[in-house]
Each structure stands twice: as structure tokens, then as C-alpha cells.
Amino acid sequence: MALSGIEIYKFLPKTNCKKCGFPTCLAFAMKVAQKTVDIITCPDLSDESRQALESAGRPPIKLVSIGADGKKLEIGNEVVMFRHEKTFYHPPGIMRRIKDSSPAETVAQQVAEVTEFKVDRVGIELSLNGFAIENDSGDGAAFAKCVEAVMAKTDLPLVLMSSKPEAMAAALEKSAASRPLIYAATGDNWEPMAELASKHGCPLAVAEPKGLSELAALVEEVNKKGVEDIVLDPGARDLGSSLNTLTQLRRLAIKKNFQPLGYPIITFPGTNAASVDEEAVLASQQVAKYAGIIVLDNFSPALAYPLLTLRLNIYTDPQKPIQVQPGVYPIGAPKESSPLCVTTNFSLTYFSVAGELEGSGHAAWLLVCDTEGLSVLTAWAAGKFDAEKIAKNFKEFDVASKINHQRVIIPGRVAVLKGEIEEELAGWDVMVGPPDAMDIGGYLKNNWSN
Amino acid sequence: MPGVETPLEKWTGKVHEVTLGGNGRKSITVGGESTLPFLSFEAPIPHPPVVAIEVLDMEPQDWSPHLVSVWGDALKDPAVWAKKAVECGADLIVLRLRSAHPEAGDTGVDHAKKAVEAVLAAVDLPLIVLGPEVEEKDNEVLVGVSDVARGQKIALGNCSEKNHRTIAAVCLSDGHVAIGKSPIEINLAKQLNILLSDVGLAPESILMDPTTGALGYGLEYSYSVMERLRIAALMGDKMTAMPMLCTVGEESWRQKESRATEGLPPLWGDHQERAILWEEITAVSLLNSGADIVVLRHPRVVERIKATIASLVG
Ligand code: B12
Ligand code: SF4
Numbered sequence A: 001m002a003l004s005g006i007e008i009y010k011f012l013p014k015t016n017c018k019k020c021g022f023p024t025c026l027a028f029a030m031k032v033a034q035k036t037v038d039i040i041t042c043p044d045l046s047d048e049s050r051q052a053l054e055s056a057g058r059p060p061i062k063l064v065s066i067g068a069d070g071k072k073l074e075i076g077n078e079v080v081m082f083r084h085e086k087t088f089y090h091p092p093g094i095m096r097r098i099k100d101s102s103p104a105e106t107v108a109q110q111v112a113e114v115t116e117f118k119v120d121r122v123g124i125e126l127s128l129n130g131f132a133i134e135n136d137s138g139d140g141a142a143f144a145k146c147v148e149a150v151m152a153k154t155d156l157p158l159v160l161m162s163s164k165p166e167a168m169a170a171a172l173e174k175s176a177a178s179r180p181l182i183y184a185a186t187g188d189n190w191e192p193m194a195e196l197a198s199k200h201g202c203p204l205a206v207a208e209p210k211g212l213s214e215l216a217a218l219v220e221e222v223n224k225k226g227v228e229d230i231v232l233d234p235g236a237r238d239l240g241s242s243l244n245t246l247t248q249l250r251r252l253a254i255k256k257n258f259q260p261l262g263y264p265i266i267t268f269p270g271t272n273a274a275s276v277d278e279e280a281v282l283a284s285q286q287v288a289k290y291a292g293i294i295v296l297d298n299f300s301p302a303l304a305y306p307l308l309t310l311r312l313n314i315y316t317d318p319q320k321p322i323q324v325q326p327g328v329y330p331i332g333a334p335k336e337s338s339p340l341c342v343t344t345n346f347s348l349t350y351f352s353v354a355g356e357l358e359g360s361g362h363a364a365w366l367l368v369c370d371t372e373g374l375s376v377l378t379a380w381a382a383g384k385f386d387a388e389k390i391a392k393n394f395k396e397f398d399v400a401s402k403i404n405h406q407r408v409i410i411p412g413r414v415a416v417l418k419g420e421i422e423e424e425l426a427g428w429d430v431m432v433g434p435p436d437a438m439d440i441g442g443y444l445k446n447n448w449s450n
Numbered sequence B: 001m002p003g004v005e006t007p008l009e010k011w012t013g014k015v016h017e018v019t020l021g022g023n024g025r026k027s028i029t030v031g032g033e034s035t036l037p038f039l040s041f042e043a044p045i046p047h048p049p050v051v052a053i054e055v056l057d058m059e060p061q062d063w064s065p066h067l068v069s070v071w072g073d074a075l076k077d078p079a080v081w082a083k084k085a086v087e088c089g090a091d092l093i094v095l096r097l098r099s100a101h102p103e104a105g106d107t108g109v110d111h112a113k114k115a116v117e118a119v120l121a122a123v124d125l126p127l128i129v130l131g132p133e134v135e136e137k138d139n140e141v142l143v144g145v146s147d148v149a150r151g152q153k154i155a156l157g158n159c160s161e162k163n164h165r166t167i168a169a170v171c172l173s174d175g176h177v178a179i180g181k182s183p184i185e186i187n188l189a190k191q192l193n194i195l196l197s198d199v200g201l202a203p204e205s206i207l208m209d210p211t212t213g214a215l216g217y218g219l220e221y222s223y224s225v226m227e228r229l230r231i232a233a234l235m236g237d238k239m240t241a242m243p244m245l246c247t248v249g250e251e252s253w254r255q256k257e258s259r260a261t262e263g264l265p266p267l268w269g270d271h272q273e274r275a276i277l278w279e280e281i282t283a284v285s286l287l288n289s290g291a292d293i294v295v296l297r298h299p300r301v302v303e304r305i306k307a308t309i310a311s312l313v314g
Helices: A005-009 A025-033 A047-057 A104-115 A140-153 A165-178 A190-200 A212-224 A239-254 A276-288 A301-314 A347-360 A376-381 A387-396 A412-424 A437-447 B065-076 B078-087 B109-122 B135-148 B165-174 B186-199 B219-234 B248-254 B271-287 B299-313
Strands: A064-066 A073-075 A093-099 A119-121 A124-126 A130-134 A158-161 A181-185 A204-207 A230-233 A293-296 A327-331 A340-344 A364-369 A407-410 A429-432 B017-022 B025-031 B050-056 B092-096 B127-130 B155-159 B177-181 B206-209 B244-246 B291-296
Touching (some): A104 A140, A119 A301, A124 A301, A181 A230, A190 A212, A204 A212, A239 B299, A276 B271, A301 B219, A301 B271, A327 A347, A340 A347, A340 A376, A412 A429, B017 B127, B025 B291, B065 B078, B065 B271, B065 B299, B078 B092, B078 B109, B092 B109, B109 B135, B135 B155, B135 B165, B165 B177, B177 B186, B186 B219, B219 B271, B248 B271
Parallel strands (some): A093 A293, A340 A364, A340 A407, B050 B092, B155 B177
Antiparallel strands (some): A064 A073
8 A cells, every 4th residue: 555644754754854855754754655756855764764664665465577578477566456446457467377298299389379369359469478387297307398398489478387396496497587487385395495486586476275374474484585576376276265265365465454465366267177168267257356367277269369358358447448549440341332430439339330330241431530538428428529529530531532422320329419510511411320339230221322 | 473364344234135936936036145246255145146048029130140059949939948948047037028129020018918928837937027128118018018927026127217117117016026227337227226216116126237248348347337336235325235137148149259250350269169258258257246147148158157156155
């Protein structure tokens, strides 16, 4: 939690010496709380106070980064229980599990399937984040060889999974530079694993299914070894246990500022799943309810596309709607005689209308007006979608040059704009389309003859 | 060792309990929660959410081939369709009077009554009947339906801010439950519940449809408005404490990702798998934000979501 002025004031010398440029320490503290001035501007602040301030000001859930520069996955540093309270900041990394016991060609193919998977949605590219390589063979050399083989094909972040410190050490020799996540320190092996983490400067997963108190105790031991970049695995492999446990972890961090458990979480929805659908449903729940990394056992485009769409939806900032570029879009293969429709650049609106037009098989031109990403009615209510603005977009995108007629179809829900638009655009006939994009196909069939 | 104290919230409110069916017909009760969905560590879950299967009163024209193939000829007769829905594990049936829509057949009250009577006779599950969502036709057909279903305690929908008096009145007189549907917006949902209460309906006779946005098509708006409505209810607001119904099947199968099968990027993957996951992911997300009734279309999804609910209730 960000500290208040009063909380910061407690750490200051309280001499009101004005060296920081403020009349009193309290005034200075207030500005630090608003982040308009940095704490170091007070020259008399002791080191202990500064460290204490830093740990008190630490985000409730630590930011942990995995992977080499340029391909980093950053997770954690969340500040709310519910997205509507502010927003969720760091979408969970979704990784595919690979076993070092698989034949080399299988490994190569599993890597390629993921690295080739890129799908565009509302102008945003959806793809997976990396791989979790499991030391299924139990042999250090085989583990290192498999890690090397994967790294030869991709520079995406990795999770190295082994319970054996020697095997982990062998794999880290090949991969430490790309800062993989070491999975995992457990009650039995946490000391050597913590040493490997601090030696190689890699984040470390701490796994303890017995309970949250035991997990917290293990984290504190690992902290003492100087390892601060931690990812939690509380076990909880089923829908009910995952939801209840991950909710408790989030509450402890956000509401109680309980730092021993203030770290991102890694989940394995496939472990107890009897089918791909069962894994997909649990993975989906974990996207919204609180995973930092999700390791998938099953990968297919049919699963990845909806799961990544869900992640995009949940992690969209409620205050900042996703927008598409304003302009004139051809839908299907429109000709000069094709109809011209008008809509807004809120991605949901654009894709609803574009989708229905495509679905109807009726080629058309779609003028997408700039409403700063607001839907038709919202923009209209906010005065950002009126006759004047539509006319301005008309001229700006030179709509007239694309068609040989002077008819434009507007959304049914803003039929009231018909008269005003006809005033702004002399000679144009404004047709009022149906209220819902779904009915555009029917409307064009009955009202448009090329 | 730092003992970890279980982080419990102190909720003061509870969700109203709404019962459908009864006296000869199977009955279900939803609602009654005193914590957020499925948080059994915090409070018991009195009534797990239930799964309804959506049945139309006419053969659907534009449904995805994946749905048409799995239901087959049942799509031609609502009673047969409802029977098959029982076999697929439905807890209740939602009958949508699509044919009454001016663009779909513009059928009248007699057609609606026959369809409802046929479904009531075919299955012993509780029933929800939804009009074509065209004001005058909703009032016309639902008043007739309310009469033939008297004593069966069905649910009728949808009431809206502009059109709720007629439907709410017959629910009151015939002992049915009214469903209020509002745009995805917390104050509008609450406002509609207040209007329905003003007509005289008890909280236990109102269900809330906060409008479902499917995955990729507004899911996050529904997800957050439902969380806000449920939190407000748990904090004591009686007018947002109605159980919630989500038309997951209708919204999920309407989208291009489920409907279209040609001309799609290969990287979208297998059509059927994706379409089924589209409905499943929409359902599990809204269950986790407070849905008490999810209305589904594909039998495989019904099976998966029932198993999901069972696992979540534990
Ligand atoms: C989410 C939402 C918001 C979000 C913004 C989302 C966004 N990016 O637009 C937030 C919370 C920011 C918001 C704010 C406001 N909102 Co608002 N909002 C909504 C809500 C719930 C959903 C809007 C949405 O996403 N619709 C989905 C999109 C796809 O719909 P659409 O753009 O209209 O497109 C559809 C049709 O118009 C049609 N269509 C679109 N283009 C075309 C083109 C052609 C040719 C055709 C034929 C059809 C067609 O097809 C699409 C799919 O069916 C609606 C209620 C509702 N459920 O509709 C209220 C709603 C639109 N908002 C409303 C209002 C009043 C506001 C505010 C003014 C509230 C306030 N008092 O501050 C503000 C204004 C914004 C501002 N900055 O001042 C009112 C508008 C009332 C009115 N009649 O004008 C609504 C209807 C709620 C209500 N009933 O009060 N809002
Ligand atoms: S410099 Fe430090 S001690 Fe001096 S007034 Fe500013 S905050 Fe206080």
C-alpha cells in the first residue's frame, strides 16, 4: 500500500530544518506521499529509516520478473481485490509444460506450436508467454540438454521444474543468464535451492501444500538466504481449493499487508484435470482469480485463443476502453456501389458491427468515427458522437471518394441524429439502421439494392 | 513461525432465496449466499448455482452447425427438446418465445400458451419463460402464459425499466417470479428491482438479469457489474440482493467465434472445440462473479459446468 503523509512523517527527523525546501517535515512528508518529491531530498534521513520506509512502502504483492531483458514477463504488484476498484496491472504469464523425458522431436514440435501461435484481436496480438520445462527424467544431464534444446528455439521466459538441486544446478549452468524461474524450493530442499537462486540471481518458487502458515514460514527461511524474488505455490490444484486459497492469499497481501505471502502465485490447472475442458475451465478461473503464472499441460489453438481473450478482457483497465484506429474500413470486398455504415471506434462496438457485416456476407464500407473509445450510446450521451463530429470524420477520411452514391446508414440507437447529419452533409440521405448490429444483414437485404 | 490468520470478511447482508417449481413439479431454490461465490472457507453455500438449458418455441434458423448437429430433430419441437434437455442434465428449462418476435413469425398468445403447456406437460423441471423482448408482444404472450402456468411457480421475463407493470402484475396475481433485465450498469439493475418491488413483488419473487456480455464481447463489463451488485448485497443493500441469471448460451453462440466455421484464421483452431470453450469460459467467469442461474445451449457445456459447480461447492 502506498504510504500516507502521516506514516512517512514518522520516519523523518522532525527537526523542521527546511533543507528539503519545505517549511516542516510534515509538509515534506505530504509531498512524498503524493510522489511529487523523492524521499532522498531530506539529507538527514538515516539509512535505517530509509530502509524501513522502503519496506513499508513496498507494494503488497512484490513485482517479480522472469526472462531476459527484452523478453521479460513481469508479474505481481497488484493492489486491489476486484478489477472494478481500480484495475489489474500484470496479466498472468501462460506457459506450456514440456517434459525432459519427451523425445527431441516432440519437444521441438511443442515449442514450435507455441512460438507460431499468434492471433490478432481488436488490434492486439495474443500469444503465450513461455515454457515450463519439467525434469520428468530425474536426470541432471537430460534436464540440462532439454533446457538447451528449448533455448535454441526460443528466447521466451522459462520455468525450470525439478525437486533435485543437482539437476537444477546443471540446468542453470545453461540458462541462468535468461533468468528462469526456479521451481521449486520445498520443505526438503529449500536450502540448496535458495543458494542456487541467490547465486544465479534467479526468482525462486516456494512450494508448500500443507497450509498457508507453513508456506509463510518457508518463505521467511528463503528470505533469510537473501532471496527476495519469490513465486508462491500453495498446492490447491482443484477448482474449489484454488479459488478459496488464492482468494485468501490475495486478501492477506492486499488487506492485511502480510509480507511473507506478498508474492505472485503459480498454478497448474492440468495436474488433476481429467480432460482439456476441465483444465481450460480451471485455468480460466485462475486468470481472473489471482494467478501470476499458469502452466498448461494441454495446448491447442482452440484453447489458447479463448483463454488469451479472457486474459485480455479481465486485464483491460475499466477506465480505459480498448479502441481501434478511426478511419474507413472495407468489410468484405466493397465496391463503389456498396453501402456505407457509420459506427464508433470502441473496439467492442467496431467488432460487433464489423463481425455482423462480415457474417451477413454483404460487402460494405464502415466509417469508424473517433469517439475516444466510447460505444455508440455512451459517446452520444457524452457529446462525442454527434452530427458535427460525424461530418468532420466524413471529410477527414474522404469517404465520398470511395462510393458512387450519397447514402449513409447510421446506428438505429442514434436515429435522432438523422436530421442534424443531413444538415451538416448537404445532399446526403441518412438511413437509420437497426438498433443492433445483429440485424444489419436483414436490414441490408430489405433496404439496400446495389 | 508466523501463524496465518484466515482473512475473513464481515458481510452483513445475504442474497434473497428464490424458489421455482413445487406442488407436483420439481423445485429448485437459488440464492441465500452470505459470502462471495464459492468461498466456503468463509460461509456455507446454501444453494449451489443451477444450470438451465435454453429451448426455443420454434426451430432456430441461424444456429451454429455444432448446436444443430448435437440437438438434431429435437429442435423442431419444444416438448421433445425439453425432454432431451432433461437427459442432458438440465436443472431447469428456459423456454424462449422467439416465434412471437415480429421478425421471426409474430405468433400470438395462443401459440405461446400451447408451447408452454406442451413443455410443462413434457417435463417435471421448473420452467422459465422469456418473451421475444419486443414490448407489446412480451406483454401479450406472457400474460397468457402466466395464466396457463398458474400454480406451477414459473419465472417470467423480461421486465425492463420501460416495460414491467403488466408482467410484474400477472406474476403477483398468478404466483410467479419476475425477471428484471437491465443494461450492464449497477444503478439501473437496482432501479429496476425497486420498480418491481413497488408493484408489490416480494424480493423472493424477483430474479435479476444484469445483461450478459460474452467472452470477448463485453464479458468484463458483466463480470464487474455482477461483482459490484453482489458485494453491495453482502454489505446489506436489499435491492441488489436478488439472485442473478445469465443468458450465457445465447450470448456466446451469437458471436462470430462460435457461429462462423469458414473463412476464419487457421490459428483460431478447431471450430467445435473453440465454440464449446467460448460458452464454458463465459459460464465459469460469470459463476465466479455471482451467477445463480446460467442458461446454456450445448449439452457438453452443461455437463462440464455442472461438474465445475459441484467441484467449486466441494
Ligand atoms: C459500459 C458502459 C459505459 C462505460 C464505457 C464503455 C465504452 N467504452 O463505451 C462507462 C462506464 C465509461 C460509461 C460511461 C457513461 N455512460 Co455508459 N454505458 C455502458 C453500457 C453498460 C454498455 C455500453 C456498451 O459497451 N455497449 C456495447 C456496444 C457494442 O454497444 P454500441 O456501441 O451501442 O453498439 C451496438 C449498437 O449501437 C449497434 N451499432 C453500433 N454501431 C452501429 C452502426 C450501424 C450502421 C448499425 C446499423 C448498428 C450499429 O450494434 C452494436 C451491437 O449491438 C451501456 C448500457 C448498455 N448495456 O448498452 C451504458 C450507456 C450506453 N451509458 C449511458 C450513459 C448515460 C453514460 C454516461 C453519460 C453516464 C454518466 N452519466 O456519466 C457516461 C458517459 C461517458 C463519459 N465519459 O461521460 C447510457 C446512455 C443513455 C442514453 N440513451 O444516452 C447507457 C445506455 C446506460 C443507460 N441506460 O443509462 N458507460
Ligand atoms: S530536510 Fe528533512 S529534516 Fe529538514 S525539514 Fe526537510 S524533511 Fe525535515
